[in-house]
Amino acid sequence: MAAKTVLTGTHFMNGDYACCEGAIAAGCRFFGGYPITPATEVAERMSSRLPDIGGIYIQMEDELASMAAVLGASWGGMKAMTSTSGPGFSLMMENIGLGICTETPCVVCNVQRAGPSTGLPTLVGQGDMMQARWGSHGHYEIIAVAPSSPQEMFDFTIRAFNLSEQYRLPVMIMADEVVGHMTEKVVIPPEDSIELVPRRRPAVPPEKFRPFKPDPDGVAPMASFGDGYRVHITGLTHDQRGYPVMDAIAQEDMVNRIVGKIRNNLDDIIRYETADMDDAEIAVVAYGIAARSARRAVREAREKGLRAGLLKLNTVWPFPEKLIRELAGNVHAMIMPEINYGQMVLELERCAAGRCTVRLVPHAGGSIHSPKTVLNAIETALKEA
Amino acid sequence: MAAKTVLTGTHFMNGDYACCEGAIAAGCRFFGGYPITPATEVAERMSSRLPDIGGIYIQMEDELASMAAVLGASWGGMKAMTSTSGPGFSLMMENIGLGICTETPCVVCNVQRAGPSTGLPTLVGQGDMMQARWGSHGHYEIIAVAPSSPQEMFDFTIRAFNLSEQYRLPVMIMADEVVGHMTEKVVIPPEDSIELVPRRRPAVPPEKFRPFKPDPDGVAPMASFGDGYRVHITGLTHDQRGYPVMDAIAQEDMVNRIVGKIRNNLDDIIRYETADMDDAEIAVVAYGIAARSARRAVREAREKGLRAGLLKLNTVWPFPEKLIRELAGNVHAMIMPEINYGQMVLELERCAAGRCTVRLVPHAGGSIHSPKTVLNAIETALKEA
Amino acid sequence: MGAKRGRKPALRHPQDDLLRTDRIPHIWCSGCGIGTVFSCVLSAIKKSGHPLDDVAMVSGIGCTGRMAGYVKLDSYHTTHGRAIPFATGLRLARPQGKILVCSGDGDLLAIGGNHFIHAARRNIDITVVCVNNFNYGMTGGQLAPSTPFNARTTTSPIGCPEEPFNFCHMAAASGAVYVARWTALHIRRLTDSISEALQKRGFSFVEVLSPCPTSFGRRNKMGKGLDIVKYYHDKSVIRNNIDPKEATLDFSTNLVVGKFVDIERPTFLDNYQLINKRELPAWPASTDKGAGKKAAGLV
Amino acid sequence: MGAKRGRKPALRHPQDDLLRTDRIPHIWCSGCGIGTVFSCVLSAIKKSGHPLDDVAMVSGIGCTGRMAGYVKLDSYHTTHGRAIPFATGLRLARPQGKILVCSGDGDLLAIGGNHFIHAARRNIDITVVCVNNFNYGMTGGQLAPSTPFNARTTTSPIGCPEEPFNFCHMAAASGAVYVARWTALHIRRLTDSISEALQKRGFSFVEVLSPCPTSFGRRNKMGKGLDIVKYYHDKSVIRNNIDPKEATLDFSTNLVVGKFVDIERPTFLDNYQLINKRELPAWPASTDKGAGKKAAGLV
Amino acid sequence: MAPQHEKEILITGFGGQGIVLAGNILGKAAAIHDGKHATLTQSYGPEARGGSCSAQVMISDEEILFPYVEQPQVLVCMSQESYTKNIGLLGPGGLLIWDTDLVQTGEHDPNWVTYSIPATRFAEELGSEMMANIVMLGFLSAVSDLVSVEALRQAVLSSVPPQTKDKNAKAFERGREYGEAILKSVAMQDESRNRDDKT
Amino acid sequence: MAPQHEKEILITGFGGQGIVLAGNILGKAAAIHDGKHATLTQSYGPEARGGSCSAQVMISDEEILFPYVEQPQVLVCMSQESYTKNIGLLGPGGLLIWDTDLVQTGEHDPNWVTYSIPATRFAEELGSEMMANIVMLGFLSAVSDLVSVEALRQAVLSSVPPQTKDKNAKAFERGREYGEAILKSVAMQDESRNRDDKT
Amino acid sequence: MKYWRTPLDLHTIQVSKGKVVIIEERCKGCQLCIQYCPRDVLEMSKAFNPKGYHYPEVVNESQCVNCHFCEVLCPDFAIFSVEATEKQ
Amino acid sequence: MKYWRTPLDLHTIQVSKGKVVIIEERCKGCQLCIQYCPRDVLEMSKAFNPKGYHYPEVVNESQCVNCHFCEVLCPDFAIFSVEATEKQ
Ligand SMILES: Cc1ncc(C[n+]2csc(CCOP(=O)(O)OP(=O)(O)O)c2C)c(N)n1
Ligand SMILES: Cc1ncc(C[n+]2csc(CCOP(=O)(O)OP(=O)(O)O)c2C)c(N)n1
Ligand code: SF4
Ligand code: SF4
Ligand code: SF4
Ligand code: SF4
Ligand code: SF4
Ligand code: SF4
Ligand SMILES: [Mg+2]
Ligand SMILES: [Mg+2]
Numbered sequence A, B: 001m002a003a004k005t006v007l008t009g010t011h012f013m014n015g016d017y018a019c020c021e022g023a024i025a026a027g028c029r030f031f032g033g034y035p036i037t038p039a040t041e042v043a044e045r046m047s048s049r050l051p052d053i054g055g056i057y058i059q060m061e062d063e064l065a066s067m068a069a070v071l072g073a074s075w076g077g078m079k080a081m082t083s084t085s086g087p088g089f090s091l092m093m094e095n096i097g098l099g100i101c102t103e104t105p106c107v108v109c110n111v112q113r114a115g116p117s118t119g120l121p122t123l124v125g126q127g128d129m130m131q132a133r134w135g136s137h138g139h140y141e142i143i144a145v146a147p148s149s150p151q152e153m154f155d156f157t158i159r160a161f162n163l164s165e166q167y168r169l170p171v172m173i174m175a176d177e178v179v180g181h182m183t184e185k186v187v188i189p190p191e192d193s194i195e196l197v198p199r200r201r202p203a204v205p206p207e208k209f210r211p212f213k214p215d216p217d218g219v220a221p222m223a224s225f226g227d228g229y230r231v232h233i234t235g236l237t238h239d240q241r242g243y244p245v246m247d248a249i250a251q252e253d254m255v256n257r258i259v260g261k262i263r264n265n266l267d268d269i270i271r272y273e274t275a276d277m278d279d280a281e282i283a284v285v286a287y288g289i290a291a292r293s294a295r296r297a298v299r300e301a302r303e304k305g306l307r308a309g310l311l312k313l314n315t316v317w318p319f320p321e322k323l324i325r326e327l328a329g330n331v332h333a334m335i336m337p338e339i340n341y342g343q344m345v346l347e348l349e350r351c352a353a354g355r356c357t358v359r360l361v362p363h364a365g366g367s368i369h370s371p372k373t374v375l376n377a378i379e380t381a382l383k384e385a
Numbered sequence C, D: 001m002g003a004k005r006g007r008k009p010a011l012r013h014p015q016d017d018l019l020r021t022d023r024i025p026h027i028w029c030s031g032c033g034i035g036t037v038f039s040c041v042l043s044a045i046k047k048s049g050h051p052l053d054d055v056a057m058v059s060g061i062g063c064t065g066r067m068a069g070y071v072k073l074d075s076y077h078t079t080h081g082r083a084i085p086f087a088t089g090l091r092l093a094r095p096q097g098k099i100l101v102c103s104g105d106g107d108l109l110a111i112g113g114n115h116f117i118h119a120a121r122r123n124i125d126i127t128v129v130c131v132n133n134f135n136y137g138m139t140g141g142q143l144a145p146s147t148p149f150n151a152r153t154t155t156s157p158i159g160c161p162e163e164p165f166n167f168c169h170m171a172a173a174s175g176a177v178y179v180a181r182w183t184a185l186h187i188r189r190l191t192d193s194i195s196e197a198l199q200k201r202g203f204s205f206v207e208v209l210s211p212c213p214t215s216f217g218r219r220n221k222m223g224k225g226l227d228i229v230k231y232y233h234d235k236s237v238i239r240n241n242i243d244p245k246e247a248t249l250d251f252s253t254n255l256v257v258g259k260f261v262d263i264e265r266p267t268f269l270d271n272y273q274l275i276n277k278r279e280l281p282a283w284p285a286s287t288d289k290g291a292g293k294k295a296a297g298l299v
Numbered sequence E, F: 001m002a003p004q005h006e007k008e009i010l011i012t013g014f015g016g017q018g019i020v021l022a023g024n025i026l027g028k029a030a031a032i033h034d035g036k037h038a039t040l041t042q043s044y045g046p047e048a049r050g051g052s053c054s055a056q057v058m059i060s061d062e063e064i065l066f067p068y069v070e071q072p073q074v075l076v077c078m079s080q081e082s083y084t085k086n087i088g089l090l091g092p093g094g095l096l097i098w099d100t101d102l103v104q105t106g107e108h109d110p111n112w113v114t115y116s117i118p119a120t121r122f123a124e125e126l127g128s129e130m131m132a133n134i135v136m137l138g139f140l141s142a143v144s145d146l147v148s149v150e151a152l153r154q155a156v157l158s159s160v161p162p163q164t165k166d167k168n169a170k171a172f173e174r175g176r177e178y179g180e181a182i183l184k185s186v187a188m189q190d191e192s193r194n195r196d197d198k199t
Numbered sequence G, H: 001m002k003y004w005r006t007p008l009d010l011h012t013i014q015v016s017k018g019k020v021v022i023i024e025e026r027c028k029g030c031q032l033c034i035q036y037c038p039r040d041v042l043e044m045s046k047a048f049n050p051k052g053y054h055y056p057e058v059v060n061e062s063q064c065v066n067c068h069f070c071e072v073l074c075p076d077f078a079i080f081s082v083e084a085t086e087k088q
Helices: A015-025 A040-053 A063-075 A086-101 A129-134 A150-167 A177-181 A248-263 A290-303 A321-328 A344-352 A371-384 B015-025 B040-053 B063-075 B086-101 B129-134 B150-167 B177-181 B248-263 B290-303 B321-328 B344-352 B371-384 C034-048 C064-070 C083-093 C105-109 C113-122 C167-174 C187-199 C213-219 C225-235 C268-276 D034-048 D064-070 D083-093 D105-109 D113-122 D167-174 D187-199 D213-219 D225-235 D268-276 E019-033 E080-089 E119-125 E129-143 E149-159 E162-189 F019-033 F080-089 F119-125 F129-143 F149-159 F162-189 G032-036 G069-073 H032-036 H069-073
Strands: A009-014 A028-033 A056-059 A079-084 A106-114 A120-124 A143-145 A170-176 A183-188 A232-234 A272-275 A282-286 A308-313 A315-317 A333-337 A357-361 B009-014 B028-033 B056-059 B079-084 B106-114 B120-124 B143-145 B170-176 B183-188 B232-234 B272-275 B282-286 B308-313 B315-317 B333-337 B357-361 C055-059 C074-077 C098-104 C127-132 C178-183 C204-209 C236-238 C255-262 D055-059 D074-077 D098-104 D127-132 D178-183 D204-209 D236-238 D255-262 E007-014 E037-044 E052-060 E074-077 E095-099 E113-117 F007-014 F037-044 F052-060 F074-077 F095-099 F113-117 G018-022 G042-048 G054-058 G079-083 H018-022 H042-044 H056-058 H079-083
Touching: A009 A015, A009 E019, A009 E037, A015 A028, A015 A040, A015 A079, A015 A106, A015 A150, A015 A170, A015 A177, A015 A183, A028 A040, A028 A063, A028 D083, A040 A056, A040 A177, A040 D268, A056 D083, A063 A079, A063 A086, A063 A106, A063 D074, A063 D083, A063 D113, A079 A086, A079 A150, A086 A106, A086 A129, A086 A170, A086 A248, A086 B086, A106 A150, A106 A177, A120 A177, A120 B248, A120 E037, A129 A143, A129 A170, A129 A315, A129 A344, A129 B129, A143 A150, A150 A170, A150 A177, A150 A183, A170 A177, A177 E037, A183 E019, A232 D064, A248 B120, A282 A290, A282 A371, A290 A308, A290 A333, A290 A371, A321 A333, A321 A344, A333 A344, A333 A371, A344 A357, A344 B344, A357 A371, B009 B015, B009 F019, B009 F037, B015 B028, B015 B040, B015 B079, B015 B106, B015 B150, B015 B170, B015 B177, B015 B183, B028 B040, B028 B063, B028 C083, B040 B056, B040 B177, B040 C268, B056 C083, B063 B079, B063 B086, B063 B106, B063 C074, B063 C083, B063 C113, B079 B086, B079 B150, B086 B106, B086 B129, B086 B170, B086 B248, B106 B150, B106 B177, B120 B177, B120 F037, B129 B143, B129 B170, B129 B315, B129 B344, B143 B150, B150 B170, B150 B177, B150 B183, B170 B177, B177 F037, B183 F019, B232 C064, B282 B290, B282 B371, B290 B308, B290 B333, B290 B371, B321 B333, B321 B344, B333 B344, B333 B371, B344 B357, B357 B371, C034 C064, C034 C098, C034 C127, C034 C187, C034 G069, C055 C064, C055 C083, C064 C074, C064 C098, C074 C083, C083 C098, C083 C105, C083 C113, C083 C268, C098 C105, C098 C187, C105 C113, C105 C127, C105 C167, C113 C167, C113 D113, C127 C167, C127 C187, C167 C178, C167 C204, C167 C255, C167 D167, C178 C187, C178 C225, C187 C204, C187 C255, C187 G069, C213 C225, C225 C236, C225 G032, D034 D064, D034 D098, D034 D127, D034 D187, D034 H069, D055 D064, D055 D083, D064 D074, D064 D098, D074 D083, D083 D098, D083 D105, D083 D113, D083 D268, D098 D105, D105 D113, D105 D127, D105 D167, D113 D167, D127 D167, D127 D187, D167 D178, D167 D204, D167 D255, D178 D187, D178 D225, D187 D204, D187 D255, D187 H069, D213 D225, D225 D236, D225 H032, E007 E019, E007 E080, E019 E037, E019 E052, E019 E129, E019 E149, E052 E080, E074 E080, E074 E129, E095 E129, E113 E129, E113 E162, E119 E129, E119 E162, E129 E149, E129 E162, E149 E162, F007 F019, F007 F080, F019 F037, F019 F052, F019 F129, F019 F149, F052 F080, F074 F080, F074 F129, F095 F129, F113 F129, F113 F162, F119 F129, F119 F162, F129 F149, F129 F162, F149 F162, G018 G054, G032 G042, G032 G069, G069 G079, H018 H056, H032 H042, H032 H069, H069 H079
Parallel strands: A028 A056, A028 A079, A079 A106, A106 A170, A143 A170, A232 D074, A282 A308, A282 A333, A333 A357, B028 B056, B028 B079, B079 B106, B106 B170, B143 B170, B232 C074, B282 B308, B282 B333, B333 B357, C055 C074, C055 C098, C098 C127, C127 C204, C178 C204, C236 C255, D055 D074, D055 D098, D098 D127, D127 D204, D178 D204, D236 D255, E007 E074, E074 E095, E095 E113, F007 F074, F074 F095, F095 F113
Antiparallel strands: A009 A183, A106 A120, A143 A315, A183 E037, A272 A308, B009 B183, B106 B120, B143 B315, B183 F037, B272 B308, C178 C255, D178 D255, E007 E052, E037 E052, F007 F052, F037 F052, G018 G079, G042 G054, H018 H079, H042 H056
16 A cells, blocks of 8 residues: 655644654554553554554553563564553553563553553653653663653654664653643654664574674674574573573673663763753753743743753653763752652752752642743742752 | 461461461451462462461462452452562552552562563562552552561561551562571561551541541541442542542642652651661661671671671661661761662662762672672772771 | 523432432433443342442443442442452452442453453352443543454554454353343343342353444444444344353344353352362362373374 | 483484474473473474474463473563463564464463453464463462362362363354364374464464373372373363363363364454455444434333 | 743633644644644543533744643633633633533623634534534634634645535634624624624 | 571482472471571572472571571582582581482592482382482481481471371481491491491 | 333333423433333423533423333433322 | 274384484483383383483383384473384
8 A cells, every 4th residue: 555654744743643653754563552541542543554554553452462462573573662651551561571681672652641540541640750660570771761742752752763773672752641642743854864773683694693692782683583593582581592591690691781781871872952051050850741841931030030941851761860960060959840749850869969959849740830830949949059 | 267367486487478477467368369489488378378267368360360359358348468579560560559549458568589571580689679669650659668587577567567557558568589488487476465557447427438538647547348338439530539530639639648648657657777887887778688698797897897887677668768868977888788780779879968978789689699798898888988 | 592500300310329429420421321321230239139338339440430430339440451350359358248340341351351251260259240332432432352343443443353252252151150231222121130140149241232422433433322222222132041152243133132141150259168168079089090001092 | 320421312302403402401390291292392383394484482481381492493481471462463573484372271371361362352373282281380389270170289278269261162262263172192183283273374272281290280199290191181082073162171070172163264464454455345234323213122 | 921922722612522623723724834833732531522621722933832821812612611610711802702502601801802603503504513613713713813714724624534624614614704794793883892792 | 608606508409309398397496496596598490390409507596697508517419410519619527418329429528527328219218209308307317416306306297297297207217327327337437437438 | 102012011000100300410412311212201402401412301291101211221310200299 | 012092004004113212311200101102112210310310211122113102202302213224
């Protein structure tokens, strides 16, 4: 069928749809999911887009199955993703762990709503940020991006796929209900201007191939089902051959690899933007939809002559520790509006290490920070300084 | 049947069994679980103990069902628990969230093994500490205890039940494979010397009862199925009647309640022990099995004349922020051996706020820290001081 | 013809005592069948004669799952798919009284399918009422394990490529002691079935074919709720006691309804008590173990 | 009579090319039936004639689940219960070749039960081999949804209070196109069945009754693996083509084995492609919608 | 309060009226056809139908940072509940529009510009109450200058299902004509623009 | 290295031999019947049977902080693999015991005290190879003074299934007698205690 | 009479007279009551209720046989029938 | 001969002669091969292999018909049969 893959042009499109278009532009051809507000639109659009471009949409029986199917599809050679929201994200955690442990590239989009539990299904939250980092058992590292507009849903989804291929792990898109449901201008560039990271294939013949022997950057090439490499993968602790080895040494090797490939490539992974930071006394550090309230608050602060600036985290995990450590020495205070009762701010506080004041602007969810609340926090912080 | 409930006396008993005896002594009469190494022995002993003392053991089809059944049983009026390890803990997260949101007392015992994923099923890890805190979506607070011996498995399980009734939430026992499987002397006191917190029942007639209207300490009484109160509970954001209300105000109220009842009762909840801390320059902060390596390292350090001390966290969540803030001002360094690549130490570092050095002694799992490793860390920290 | 304030009649609706009237109007769409099924459930509860303080309702998440929020009973609105295991715990902790699980087709047989079959196998003493509206109503009409082949939903915009389950067959195959199916227009038979199910000891299951005009109906151009439920009813044929395997839902011929299973079998708790009396002989009766070498045909 | 070093024979075992010999010996206990079933699986794969680079094995967690670690194929040892959804993704992303899911009764029908029934319903093109050893071997022998009523396990020390599933009936009720059951001693029939299953397009299911002497056998005083498998085999009766509902496992009479289902039905992918060609007429054929008021018997 | 350059529009009603689609079309007209910046956010309850529902549209020549309407300059009410709930938000000098048959209004700030239109009735007359939202957009195109008429017309046509284009075009024009007629009559009366005599 | 007051015992073999039970009985004898402190930890692989397996017992008069054996003073080997794997751990002056039929030993530190016993063969003779562990405990009770004999005997009896008590008591005594006989013969030889002539 | 099937009890019991009560503001205008009232007691109003729905109006009160059909069928608990007392 | 059922192909094909090969260190002593060898070719050894198991020994090599039964049945890939060549 003659359906287009990359919808080059300017669209008035919601974030969930933009995520789909980003995924498709990034080469995603498999979607296994289960509907849940406010991520359902991702599944819905995928179900209408994929069949016509040679892709597979399957609605699985639940999120456990969705995540497992996505991993299977990735080993089957397709770029694959799923989307969900809090309750489904919780259910995916075990198999996200399998993806981490078997170093399976794929993308999980969490369009966050307010929790805990069923919470406010149709309303915004940012309560799953720590869950993204810590939600599966055992120790590992992850990569997560946090879009704050439909355009970023498009752009960051492509980046999520690229990072997932580059570092071979499930990469998370930590969106939220507002970003997912809001409609805004989305510019989709020409196909040939979109840079993609192709899957790294084995460069040696099957006899010589060790599926978990990393290249110098810490990441191993990957052979799909049918490539003739007869690969074995397991969620058990395994050696470079992929074989289970049940001891502390193999464990250390493996954990070093899956943790190290992230920790040793922080500069390549971490992305952020700043606004008005040059002479800022107060840094508002924010991500996702909260960064938009923050940005307006900062602008209003500047209009009032207050020296506030914005640090917007485009990747939220790994946390930009070095950046924050430096920044903490240059400002009076960092304030973080989050739609939760303190998650990323814990990392902010840790990295600030007492060198500046760190304040959370909490929000339980259901709506977003009014810029005024953030502005007030800036003013209070300035007074305290 | 004439089976004993409380097995008063001295036993040579493993930690998993001691957990069961603690649960039974605490009044637990329902166990819904699914086998998993190294927590299986908890289920096994419960299956042989409960039928004879009027309790119910049911092996559910998976951990999702186990957790849901435990919540149901709690609303049915029984004290209820489940046990699991990492993979199952991941699967329980969604319904732990329901337990948090519906304020359902119950106990979840996680006998940790090394992860991520299937990892090392028979070998030790402490990789689920942050998952315990953050593993379910949305924002909430939890209580978790960390036993380091079979005796503590007994004692802390009783405390876990008491805390769960006192604060109406699922309380976690963050044990580990070594503590679960090791056999040691366990002294079970006479039944009448064990203090139990009874379930708080409504004091008003049904017409006046609001199931989520808290008593002054922030916790509401609870009416079970059949009590005539015709209670409605939901995982949706709800008001004090338990009715869903879909807005940010109700959300704030509810989250304030479930977060506040913990944050406002920290002193009542938090427990720790110290050894050799009076004049310590180096504080080893540890929990669970790692606290035993730490304790010996500290003793050896003292034998060498080094001023090290131990702070052993008996409750790990909520984190003893105030205590650590104070301590950070009194020591050169805090070092934390954890069988993970840095979890609780992040909180330690955050609370230290740059006032002292904080060092992780990492361990990927599969075995425990040798005391020597911890001792080395003490010596290094002293040199750096 | 402007909007006008409704007048409150002096009399109260006969079900108001079982309703959380302060939460009415409910969220169900105009023309949705769930409300009618709910009404039948309430009638059945009363009809069954159980003391109301001793009856609980457990629901999962979905439009149907909201039932638990409107009924003035001990009522538990749990997580998506987990109503049955929650009810299992509730039931075992308190064997008295009756427990109804009311939920949607997706809740009970997509995400909740495993619990459904296992609870039926164990013969947990609960009554499960499934409102089958052939899709996920709550999330806007995605395909479900009940969606007919080729029907349109928001996630099968051209047509559903999957064959649906026959829920009644699944229930029976898994061990349910009572299995029936009606449409939301069979209000008397449905009410009778639910109250019969409530009298049973063990896992009883009642499926109700119900219109979701807003999602499923709209996508498939089936008209209003009224039209859809009538269509289901018109297509239905009653075949009591047939093998539930044959109780097919074939929209090109007919939709088989009726009471398919009504048997007796000890419940989980019956067996739990029986076994723990320690009076049964050891399993298996005989194993012939180590009875010397005897050649067998390994073909 | 001291321990002695084994001599390596010059010839290689004929299955060594399909084995990760560097991982042999495997972990299975002496007398465990899994090894024999594994051997039959390897024979069946060869017999089916599919190019070996085009055959994959997916397992969950359990003693049986370890098969994936010993076979020299693309092999995926996933999480407990999720072999089937993983295989579903693998299959859909790469429609060529054959995919076997080999796992235990607990993995496939306790925690994995939902995926089992849904994959069968969708007719995902995979072959599922279930080693049914009536308990959870890997974790030391707890009760499973296969454990016979009153049998002892570590979590039913007096006796199991639950009735087991009839797996073949569940598979058939859910939509499997091929369903068979053998014991681990029926090595030829079993091999034939698996290779037949591999030839099918769609969800095929082969159950194997297999001894777990270490856990299940020991608790129930059934003797060694040898004794147990012989007992199963002796008790077995072959009843090909009977309704799988009747294919009961009754240890007091007999254990029905045989091939019960062998039908054709389009796979998920067949239907996916068919639907997306947009050539089918819209569902449903007719709805009679809004056809004026017509009274129906709402009884 | 939103920056000066931002126009805040709040369209409200209940689920099933096409409130969000109306907002979408308006935003699209601005963002795609008029080349401005626009955001659409929505809020709705758990009901699939019948619950209160609103679409918040921001239109600006510059990038829009905060996408929520804080003080609408334009408020459209298509149900009683949404009127009651939102009327307090309308800013000074705001434009208020309601569906004549569905909303009973109270006292209004004399500063406001107010209109009503029986959009649902018109839509029913045109064959489907589902098009009330499009009638309303046509009306809006007449009585406001948020976006260009042509942009809005195009946005309507590119947003509705192909087979319903004609009907929707008619609905749009019906609303627009009604709006123009009112404007004319108002202009003729030259006074008392604050009461729509049809209410 | 463990504190002076701690005795470290490592019992090794493969799964199915009752290694952990042996350790448990030893620990119980010390902790319950002798009133000391004891810990038992175990390590085993994924195999239910046949994999290598070890029980680590610590016995002390004081509280035991670190429950793992670092340098055993007593090493019992009931399989070849476990011997090969663990022999390097045995401390100076350590006590080494192995099953005569299952282990082929190499060169030994002359400092060690070494014995072997055909525990499995004895057990088979007594009716079940499953009792080799109890034979071994009986032997240990003769050749070491880790716990009192009476404590160990009681611990055996309170740890095995009631219907097997008699058999196990016999197995225990069989091992003990064999141990005493060896001690006697060694005492008689008065020299060269480092080689067990039965090996 | 237009029963599709003759109700079993139709000839054996006396047809009672009923009074139907409509709780207008609960109604969502689905028309089930109107469609399936065996006695055509009801008709749709032209007016909207506060939620914007048309609701049933009694047009043939005397015909009501208090069969409770509308009552059980109504998804919104917006209509019910009671035994018509002498006074009414 | 002690086939429980007569194999279908027994009379049509020539019974071949086989040689059975045992990979002792793989064996776990389950005795399946010994028990089910139709020609009683095998018996259990007295010796242990390095894993501590008794393993089969060939006691009636000449009887082996190369039926591969032991080979497929063996759970440990520790035994297989090959066509007996002239030399052997
Ligand atoms: C874990 C999880 N996944 C997904 C959802 C989103 N969700 C809510 S209801 C529902 C399906 C409802 O369908 P059904 O059970 O058929 O009920 P209906 O609304 O049709 O009555 C879904 C997918 C959720 N709440 N939780
Ligand atoms: C989520 C999760 N829960 C529990 C386990 C523990 N576990 C591993 S295998 C297994 C059951 C194995 O039984 P079965 O599938 O019948 O395989 P068998 O070992 O009998 O071959 C269990 C419960 C796990 N690994 N993961
Ligand atoms: S969406 Fe469908 S199922 Fe849900 S209330 Fe509306 S009509 Fe009923
Ligand atoms: S435990 Fe049972 S199933 Fe597992 S390998 Fe041993 S005998 Fe086989
Ligand atoms: S009670 Fe019966 S007759 Fe009376 S209005 Fe209702 S349906 Fe009609
Ligand atoms: S059945 Fe109920 S909701 Fe429907 S029209 Fe009649 S009164 Fe209104
Ligand atoms: S090949 Fe056949 S005859 Fe030869 S040893 Fe094996 S089973 Fe016996
Ligand atoms: S069947 Fe295999 S493992 Fe069993 S005794 Fe024979 S050779 Fe050994
Ligand atoms: Mg549904
Ligand atoms: Mg099994």
